[in-house]
Amino acid sequence: MKMKRLLATGLAAMLMAGALAACGSTPASTGTASTPSTAAPASTGAAVGDGKVYYLNFKPEQDEQWQALAKAYTEETGVEVTVLTAASGQYETTLKSEIAKTEAPTLFQVNGPVGLASWKDYCYDLSSSQLYGELSSDEFALKDGDKVAGIAYVIETYGIIYNKGLLEKAGYTQDDIKNFEDLKKVAEDITARSGELGFSAFTSAGMDGSSDWRFKTHLANLPIYYEYKADGISSTDAIKGSYLDNYKAIWDLYINNSTTKPALLSTKTGDDAVAEFVTEQAVFYQNGTWAYNDIADLGDDNLGMLPIYIGAEGEEKQGLCTGTENYWCVNSKASEEDIQATLDFLYWCVTSEEGTTALCTDMGFVIPFKGNLPATNPLVNISNDYIADGYTPVSWNFTTMPSEQWKNDLGSALTGYAAGTSQWDGVVTAFVDGWAKEYAAVNG
């Protein structure tokens, strides 16, 4: 009897241990690690010191290219470069666990001022680095006071990508769309004739986690941009929401003229939208230059981009949304040799022929450095044309959104509004009150 009770207690304790382990453990970071050949040639080894580079990469799309570049650098200089790529959407969790290790990343990235707030103690001051000297414009440096905490390494652009062939079939060209009214007219006309045309205006504005960032973050940038512009500010602790009616107008346009009934948007994924666009079920697809590989099958000449018009004053001269949320930071808690090795590696990446070719051609990046090469990505060229033609690019103000929580709550509110289970007031509350609440929570 005693034995049985003891056994039962022991078993219960083990289960309890399981319960604890489940709540105490950090989620497994899935990623791919590879350490390129470590056999450094003895002759060069002495010259470069014994520093190592460990890069925690944010972009899974470019993992292969980074691995190749790391290998090439190791072959050329003998410096060991490790690249680990965090799984999509897992960067913060991976970084948190990786940086706590003895062999911590020497190079990581933050997504702007809000991300910097949590990592600023780990950011090495780059103001005296050669890399900083290579920047084509100071606006691509992320500063914390006088300290250069991060340096942008890729500039990206988003807008409404459209299928030229389909737009022509519907009887329009890009010249017919110069502001929100035009866009609305065209979209509603296509919707009215969608049975006869065989396609819809917009791809599904999916609110699944794989796609909702296009609307709760990227689309929400526009009302924030215009409000900041009107008030002459670059960030705020309490947003007024002066352009929320415009946000509603564009969101209504998206959900009421798409391939999908508004009520079903909550289940639509990013892949659904891509599939609809590539199979020519819809003309418009809101996304950015990074999406080119997904939609390249339509043919480069068939792709165009429109600014996201929301009906703000003076939007005829509004261009695409161009900016960055990718800043390189060097881990200040790494050893001096490792920091130097990392800085050397970065300098090589943005100046050497091999490095710039890898970044600009293989990865398809526009890099904000002097060594930038002409783009092969047609969407990037379209975005350059807009700037050359005198359109004002919309800056990426979503990096000032107070927290992930704010974005998620806005996403829920947008989903509920689209499905008709809640009112637009919910979106306004999430946007305005949520901003103040989250800002206060984070900045306490």
Added chain:
Amino acid sequence: MEKAIKRYFPLFIIPTLAAFLIGFIIPFIMGVWLSFCEFTTVQDATFVGFKNYLLAFADETFVHALGFTALFAVVSLVLINVLAFMLAMALTKKLAGTNIFRTIFFMPNLIGGIVLGYIWQLIFNGILSQFDLALNLNAKFGFWGTVILVCWQQIGYMMIIYIAGLQTIPTDVMEAANIDGASGRQRLFRVTLPMMMPSITICTFLSITNGFKLFDQNLSLTGGEPAHATEMLALNIFNTFYSRVGFEGVGQAKAVLFFLLVVGIGLLQLRLTRSKEVQQ
């Protein structure tokens, strides 16, 4: 021989003890310590006292998650155990193919929670989309969807435990009851159930703690939508940890509270059912 074992026993427990320390005791102590700190990474913590706990209670999503989880745990506890017991009774009868059925009912348990969540999400949304509805738009759908999923996953497992329990009931007790003229109902409530109490203890313990700790299924089925309405405690803790800069400590504080709750409920439940166990 026995003396040698006694002398060297520390040597034998070292591997297990070390694993237990590294994998459990140390992280647990660190976790409790971190709940009183503000931190970005686990080494760089600054002590802030009870601030995290105050913030945790001030968060209405946490309080809502607590209520939602408790409701879920109770509903799933009852459904899982009643249905598993009924299945076990049916599958210990002398019928053809009981082994095949046991295997089939057990199989869902072999699939991981995340995968199950996505599979059921497809099934539910496939049906709901016929009516222009979706799982993550309505908290009621989310709740019952999760209940169905968890029942489907765990009934088979509990059923196996109950079958094992049923098979240990001595046939002479049943025969005696039969001879004394006990009805089927009396046999079930007066003989079978009291004899089954050890199995019931284990199964109710497992299902109630599983209900409280539910994470994978919650994350993949509804992700807490709409607007945190179906967010359970474990998911709420996870979201707190990662969705705001500087809120890691608050997530940790919630995790400690969560631990106390699960342990408390687990012990209470063990006490209640244990007292009903009879000696065979």
